[in-house]
Amino acid sequence: MADAAPGRRRTKPAPLLFEPAAAAADPDRFFGLESMDDPAELLDRSTELTLSFRAATDRAVEFQAVAAAQLADPRRFDRLTPADVAGRAGWTEDYAKKMIEFGRDLLNGRTPAEGA
Template structure:
């Protein structure tokens, strides 16, 4: 089981800030990590970013699922098939079916967005 400090840290990931376009154009630049000389500080900051990216990816996935469920809603006159959704999202059709169901669960439970 995770230590209490680890659980608390996972609940408060570092904020993701957009980098200036000139910084993101430099392939060696990544959220200023390359400028951190202290290995302990580098580990701490890169861990914060890892947790933040995971949290952002999880949240974005939930929004994808809700959107997929809404697009597949049989009450919509313009509803899409799971094959259409899969093509748009660049997913396999089986994955699209799972995402539609996940989105429906989120919407049913009031977590849709």
């Protein structure tokens, strides 16, 4: 994951708190944002949530890539083809190939920018 741009303060993501089932069932409720009257507070909290969701998405994608690489590992007797991985994840085969490679890089301690 990328760090904050030079000169920009890195903001710590806000904790993602789960709402009670009754609140989650109400489509107008979203982490209490709808009840905030102060626009400054609303902007701060919604920005924190945006950063948290982005960070969670980045981490989830990394875990997807690692799992895809592990499932496609040629050393496994039950390995999956990229087409099989794509079918399980709802991806195209080309995307699955990229994710498998990304996962291999992560498993080998490399980031895509570092290359092979």
